[in-house]
Amino acid sequence: MQVRRRTLAKLLLVVFVGNLVVMGAGAWYSYQQAPPIPQEFVGPDGETVVTDDQIRDGKTTFQSDALMNHGSILGNGAYFGSDYTADALDRKVQYMRAYYAEARYGSDYESLPSAERAAVDSLVEEDLASTDTTAPVEYSAAEVYAHQQVRTDYVERYHEGSREHGLPAGTIESAEEARQFADFALWTAWISHTERPGTDHTYTNDWPYAPVAGNEPTAGTMTWSVVAMVLLVAGAGIGVWLYKSVELPEPDTEGVSVPHPDDIDLLPSQRAATRFIPIGAALFLSQVLLGGLLAHYYVERDGFFGIGELLGIDVLSLLPFALAKTYHIDLGVLWIATLWLAAGLFLPPLLTGTEPSNQKRYVHVLIGALLVVVAGGFAGIWLGANGYIDGDLWWIVGNEGLEYLEVGRLWQVGLLAGFVLWAGLVARGFKPLLDREEPFGLAHMILYAGGSIALLFTAGLFYTPQTNIVVTEFWRWWVVHMWVEGAFEFFIVAIVGITLVSMNLLKRRSAEKAVVFQALFVMGSGVIGVSHHYWWIGQPDVWIPFGSVFSTLELIPLVLILFEALNEYRALATAGESFPYSLPFAFIIASGAWNFVGAGVLGFFINLPIINYYEHGTYLTVGHAHAAMFGAFGFLALGMVTYMLRIAVDPGQWNPRRLKWSFWLWNVGLAVMVFGSVLPVGFLQLETAFTAGYDAARSLAFYNRDLIQLLFWARLPGDTLLILGTVVFAYDTVKQRFALRETSVPSGIPGSSIISRRVLPEDD
Numbered sequence: 151m152q153v154r155r156r157t158l159a160k161l162l163l164v165v166f167v168g169n170l171v172v173m174g175a176g177a178w179y180s181y182q183q184a185p186p187i188p189q190e191f192v193g194p195d196g197e198t199v200v201t202d203d204q205i206r207d208g209k210t211t212f213q214s215d216a217l218m219n220h221g222s223i224l225g226n227g228a229y230f231g232s233d234y235t236a237d238a239l240d241r242k243v244q245y246m247r248a249y250y251a252e253a254r255y256g257s258d259y260e261s262l263p264s265a266e267r268a269a270v271d272s273l274v275e276e277d278l279a280s281t282d283t284t285a286p287v288e289y290s291a292a293e294v295y296a297h298q299q300v301r302t303d304y305v306e307r308y309h310e311g312s313r314e315h316g317l318p319a320g321t322i323e324s325a326e327e328a329r330q331f332a333d334f335a336l337w338t339a340w341i342s343h344t345e346r347p348g349t350d351h352t353y354t355n356d357w358p359y360a361p362v363a364g365n366e367p368t369a370g371t372m373t374w375s376v377v378a379m380v381l382l383v384a385g386a387g388i389g390v391w392l393y394k395s396v397e398l399p400e401p402d403t404e405g406v407s408v409p410h411p412d413d414i415d416l417l418p419s420q421r422a423a424t425r426f427i428p429i430g431a432a433l434f435l436s437q438v439l440l441g442g443l444l445a446h447y448y449v450e451r452d453g454f455f456g457i458g459e460l461l462g463i464d465v466l467s468l469l470p471f472a473l474a475k476t477y478h479i480d481l482g483v484l485w486i487a488t489l490w491l492a493a494g495l496f497l498p499p500l501l502t503g504t505e506p507s508n509q510k511r512y513v514h515v516l517i518g519a520l521l522v523v524v525a526g527g528f529a530g531i532w533l534g535a536n537g538y539i540d541g542d543l544w545w546i547v548g549n550e551g552l553e554y555l556e557v558g559r560l561w562q563v564g565l566l567a568g569f570v571l572w573a574g575l576v577a578r579g580f581k582p583l584l585d586r587e588e589p590f591g592l593a594h595m596i597l598y599a600g601g602s603i604a605l606l607f608t609a610g611l612f613y614t615p616q617t618n619i620v621v622t623e624f625w626r627w628w629v630v631h632m633w634v635e636g637a638f639e640f641f642i643v644a645i646v647g648i649t650l651v652s653m654n655l656l657k658r659r660s661a662e663k664a665v666v667f668q669a670l671f672v673m674g675s676g677v678i679g680v681s682h683h684y685w686w687i688g689q690p691d692v693w694i695p696f697g698s699v700f701s702t703l704e705l706i707p708l709v710l711i712l713f714e715a716l717n718e719y720r721a722l723a724t725a726g727e728s729f730p731y732s733l734p735f736a737f738i739i740a741s742g743a744w745n746f747v748g749a750g751v752l753g754f755f756i757n758l759p760i761i762n763y764y765e766h767g768t769y770l771t772v773g774h775a776h777a778a779m780f781g782a783f784g785f786l787a788l789g790m791v792t793y794m795l796r797i798a799v800d801p802g803q804w805n806p807r808r809l810k811w812s813f814w815l816w817n818v819g820l821a822v823m824v825f826g827s828v829l830p831v832g833f834l835q836l837e838t839a840f841t842a843g844y845d846a847a848r849s850l851a852f853y854n855r856d857l858i859q860l861l862f863w864a865r866l867p868g869d870t871l872l873i874l875g876t877v878v879f880a881y882d883t884v885k886q887r888f889a890l891r892e893t894s895v896p897s898g899i900p901g902s903s904i905i906s907r908r909v910l911p912e913d914d
Contacts, residue, residue: 156588156590158590158666158667159588159589159590159666161670162590162666162669162670162673165670165674166673166677169674169678173628173677173678173680176681176692176693176696177624179690179692180620180621180624180684180689180690181621183346183689183690184618184620184621184689185341185346185353185618185620185688186283187202187205187337188202188285188286188287189201189202189285189286190285190287191286191287191289191297192286192287192288192289193289193294194288194289194290194291194294198286199289199294199297200297200333200336200337204330204333205330205333205334206334206616207327207330207333207334208330208331208332208333208334208335208337209334209615209619211322211330211331211334212234212334212335212551213545213550213552214535214537214544214545214548214551215308215327215331215535215551216472216473216476216531216549216551216556217231217234217322217331217472218551218552218553219471219472219473219479219553219556220316220321220470220471220472220475221233221234221237222234222235222767222848223235223338223619224338224342224354224357224620224623224686224687225357225358225686225687225766225767226553226623226687226767227553227767228471228553229767229768229769229771229772230444230448230471230475231316231317231471232315232845232848232849233358233767233844233845233848234334234335234338235335235338235339235342235354235358236358236360236844236848237845237848238300238332238335238336238338238339239339239342239358239360239363239845240362240843240845241296241299241300241303242296242297242300242339242363243274243278243296243362243363244259244296245292245295245296245299245300246274246277246278246292246295246296247259247270247271247274249291249292249295249296250273250274250292251267251270253291254266254269254270255270271362273292274292274362275362275363275364277292277293278343278344278363278364279343279345279364281345282344283344283347297333297336300332300335300336301328301329301332303332304328304331304332304335305325305329305332308321308322308328308331309321309323309324309325309327309328313451313452313466314452315451316447316451316466316470316471317470318466318467318470319467321470321472323537334619338619338688341353341354341688342354342356342363342365343363343364346690346691349691350368351368351370351691352365353688354687354688355371355686355691355694356368357685357686357763357766358686358766358843358844359763359764359839359844360843360844360845361843362843367763370694370695371685371759371760371763374694374695374698374699374759375698375758375759375760375761377695377698377699378698378699378701378758378759381698381699381702381703385702385703385706386706388706410730411730411796411797411801411804414500414797415503415893416797416798416890416891416892416893417499417505417893417894418505418509418510418893419495419505419510419513420496420499420505420794420797420798421510421798421893422510422513422514422517423794424492424496424795424798424887424890425513425514425517425887426488426489426491426492426495426517426520427791427794427795427883428883428884428887429488429517429520429521430485430486430488430492430787430791431485431876431879431880431883431884432880433484433485433488433524434481434485434876434879434880435877435880436477436481437477437478437482438869438873438876439873440474440477440478441478441869441872442869442870442873443469443474444474444475444478445862445866445869447471447474448853448862449862449863451471452466453465453466472535473531473532473535476531476535476549477528477531479553479554479556480527480528480531480554480556480557482779482780482784483554484524486779486784486787488520489787489788489790489791490645490790491516491520491568491572492791492794493645493787493790493791493793493794494596494600494645495513495516495575495576495579496790496794496798497579497596497645497648497649497652498579498580498583498593499579500652500797501580501583501648501651501652502579502582502583504582505579506579506581509575509579512575512578513575516568516571516572519564519568519571520568522564523561523564523565523568526547526560526561526564527557527561527564527565528557530547530548530549530558530560530561531548531556531557531558533548534548534549534551534558535548535549544558545558545559545615546558546559546560547560550562550615552622553626553630554630555610555626555630562607562610562611563611565607566604566607566608569600569603569607570604572600573597573600573601573604576596576597577597580593580596584597590666593648595644595647595648595666595669596644596645596648598644599644599645606628606629606632609625609626609628609629609632610625610626610628610629612625613625613626619687619688620687620688623683623684623687624684624689627680627683627684628680631676631679631680632676632680644669645786645790646786649738649790649793671703671706674703675700675701675703675704675706676700676704678700679697679701679703679704681697681701682697682698682700682757683697684697685697685759685762685763686762686763686766694759697757697759698758698759701753701754701757702757704749704753704754730796731796733792733796733806733809733810733813734789734790734792734796735789736789736813737785737786737788737789737790737813738785738786738789740785740789740813740817741781741782741783741786743781744777744778744780744781744782744785744820745778745781747777747781748776748777748778748781748782749774749777749778749782752770752774752777752778752829753774753778755770755774756770756771756774761836764839764840764844764847765832765835765836765839767848768835768836768847769828769829769831769832769835770829770832770833770835770836771832773832776820776824776828777820777824781820785816788816791883792806792809795809795883795886798890798891799886799889799890799891800889800890800891801891803886803889804886804889805886808878808879808881808882809879809882811878812875812876812878812879812882813875814875815872815874815875815878816871816872816876818868818871819867819868819869819870819871819872819874819875820868821868822865822867822868822871823865823868823869823872824868826864826868827861827862827864827865828865830861831858831861831862834857834858834861835847835848835852838852
C-alpha cells in the first residue's frame with residue numbers, strides 16, 4: 151500500500167502530542183501519589199527516632215557523595231555496591247529478628263528451634279505490614295532497635311571505610327552524615343514494606359523480592375507479563391507486515407552514480423567540524439580505560455594488579471569506584487554526542503554545496519564551549535564529590551550525583567545551550583533545503599531530532615536535592631530513557647537517511663518517507679515506554695500496564711531498523727569493490743544490528759515485568775546497556791566519523807586499514823564482553839534472586855563466588871580488544887586529522903554540489 155509522507159508526518163505529530171498528554175497527566179498523577187516522607191517517626195514511648203529533615207539531608211548526602219555510582223537506590227544506580235533499599239530492608243529484618251529472639255527467648259535467632267523462629271518471623275512480618283503513613287509514624291521497639299543498628303553499620307561502612315566493599319575511609323565525610331544516609335536508605339526500605347493506602351501492595355509494588363519481609367511479586371506483575379508476551383508475538387508480526395506492505399524504497403545502487411570522495415569539495419566549516427573528532431576520540435579512549443578499571447574493581451576491590459602497593463599509591467582513595475563510574479558514564483554520553491555534533495555540522499554542505507558566512511567561526515565557538523563545559527563539569531564532579539564545595543553550590547557547580555546526570559546544574563544548562571547553538575548552526579547550513587522543502591522534509595527531521603534531545607534534557611531541571619527521590623527519579627528517567635528510546639533513535643534514523651542520500655544510495659524523498667515512518671514508531675512506543683522504569687520506585691501501579699504494553703511495542707521499530715540494516719547490507723554487497731564508502735556503511739549496518747540485539751532482544755527480556763522484578767539492577771541490565779549504548783549509538787557515531795574522514799582526508803593519504811582493525815576489534819570485543827561475561831553473571835544473579843532473595847543477588851558474597859570471579863576475569867579479553875580498538879582509532883584520527891585536503895571556497899550557489907540532484911523538489 152502507498153503511504154504519503156504528509157500522512158506520516160501528520161500521524162507523527164498526533165503521536166507526539168498524544169505522548170506529551172499521557173506523560174503530562176502521568177507526571178501530575180505521580181506527584182499526587184508519591185510516597186510520603188512523614189514528618190516524624192517515633193518509638194513506642196513517643197521519642198523521636200528520625201525526622202523528615204534528616205531523611206532529606208540523607209538524600210543530599212547520597213547525591214553529594216556520588217553514592218548512586220557505587221550502589222543503587224530502589225534498584226537504580228551502580229551495581230558494584232549494595233542496593234541501599236534492599237540492604238537496609240534486609241538489615242532491618244535481621245535486627246528485628248535478633249531483638250525479638252532476645253526479648254522473647256533470651257537467645258540469638260539462629261539458635262532458636264524452628265517453631266520459635268517461625269514465631270519471631272511472624273512478629274517481624276506483623277510489624278512490617280503496618281499501613282500507618284500519617285505523622286507521626288509509630289515504630290515498634292524492634293524497629294527502633296533495628297534503625298539504630300543500621301545507622302551504626304552505615305557509619306562503619308561508609309564513614310570509617312570498608313576496603314572489601316571498595317569503600318575508602320571518608321567516603322561519607324562525617325559520622326552524622328552517614329547516619330542521615332542510613333535514615334534515607336531506611337525510608338526507602340519503609341516504603342518498600344508499607345502498603346499504599348487503598349491497595350493490597352506496598353508503594354514499590356512489593357519490590358525488592360524479600361519473602362522474609364512479605365515482599366513477593368504482585369498479581370499485576372504476573373498478569374501484565376502474560377499480556378506482554380502476547381504483545382511480543384503480535385508486535386513482531388505487525389512490524390514485519392508493515393515493513394513488507396508499506397512501499398518505502400530500499401537502498402539500491404543499481405544505476406546510481408555514487409559521488410567519489412575525490413570529487414567532493416571540502417568547505418571551511420566542514421574542516422572545522424573535523425576538529426570535534428580528536429576531541430571525541432580522546433573522550434572515548436578515557437572512557438574505555440576507566441571501563442577496564444571498573445571491571446577490574448570487581449575482582450580486586452582495593453587495588454589494581456598490585457601496582458598501587460608497588461608505587462606506594464592508594465588507588466582506591468585516589469580514584470574510588472564511584473568517581474571512576476561517574477566519569478565513565480559521562481564520558482560515554484559526551485564522546486557520542488561530540489561526534490554526532492560533528493556529523494550534524496559536516497553533512498549540510500554535502501547536500502547544499504555551500505555554507506553560510508562565518509559558519510567556520512561559529513563552529514569553533516561551539517568547540518570552545520564544549521571544552522569549557524566538559525572541563526568545568528568534570529572538575530566540579532571531583533570537587534563536589536570530595537567535599538570542596540560547601541553549601542547549596544555543590545549541586546549547582548559541583549556534582550548533582552544522579553546517574554547520567556552527575557554534572558552540576560550549571561554545566562547541564564551549558565550543555566543545553568550547546569545543543570541550542572548546534573541546532574542553530576545546522577539550521578544555517580541546511581537553510582537552502584529548509585527554504586524549499588516541506589516541514590516534514592529530511593533537513594527538518596535532523597533539526598527536530600536534535601531539538602528533541604535538547605527539549606527532553608530540560609526535564610532534568612525540574613527537581614532539587616530536597617525533592618522526594620521518587621519524583622526525582624520520575625524526571626531523571628524522562629531525560630535518560632526518552633533520549634535513548636525516543637530522541638536518540640529518532641536521530642539515528644534521520645542521520646542514517648541523510649547519509650545514504652549524501653552517498654547517492656537513496657533519493658531524498660524516499661529517505662524522508664523512511665525517516666518519518668520509523669520515527670513514528672520510535673516515538674509512538676519509546677516515549678510512554680519510559681514507564682517501565684517506574685514499577686518499583688514508589689510510583690503508582692498504573693505504570694505497570696503502561697510500561698508493559700509500550701515497552702513491548704518498542705520492539706516494532708527495532709525490527710524495522712534491523713530490516714533496514716539488512717537491506718543496506720544488500721545494497722553494499724551489490725555496489726562492488728569500487729564503492730568508496732564501504733567502511734562507514736559497515737558501521738551503519740553494525741549499528742542497526744547491535745540496536746536490535748541490545749535494545750530489542752535484551753531490552754525486551756529484562757523489561758518483562760516478572761523478569762524485571764527479580765533482575766532490576768543486576769548484570770543483565772549491564773549487558774543490555776552496553777550492547778544498546780555502544781553497539782547502537784556508538785557505532786553510528788564512529789561510522790559518521792569514518793564517513794567524514796573519507797571525504798575530508800587528502801585522497802593520496804587516505805588509508806582505511808587501521809579503522810578496519812578498530813571496527814573488528816570493537817565488534818568482537820563487545821560480543822566477548824557481553825555474551826562471554828556480563829550476561830552469564832546476570833543470569834546467575836537472576837537465579838540467586840529467585841532462590842535467596844534480591845539482596846543476596848547484590849551482595850558481596852555473590853560477587854566473591856569462585857564462578858562469578860572467573861566470569862569477571864573472562865571479561866578481560868573482550869575489554870582488551872575494546873581498548874585496543876579505541877587506541878588504534880584515537881591514533882588514526884589524530885594522524886588523519888593532519889592529512890586533510892585543502893578547503894575550497896564556497897560557491898555561494900545553493901544546490902551546486904555534485905549530488906544536488908538529490909535535493910531538488912521534483913525528486914520523487
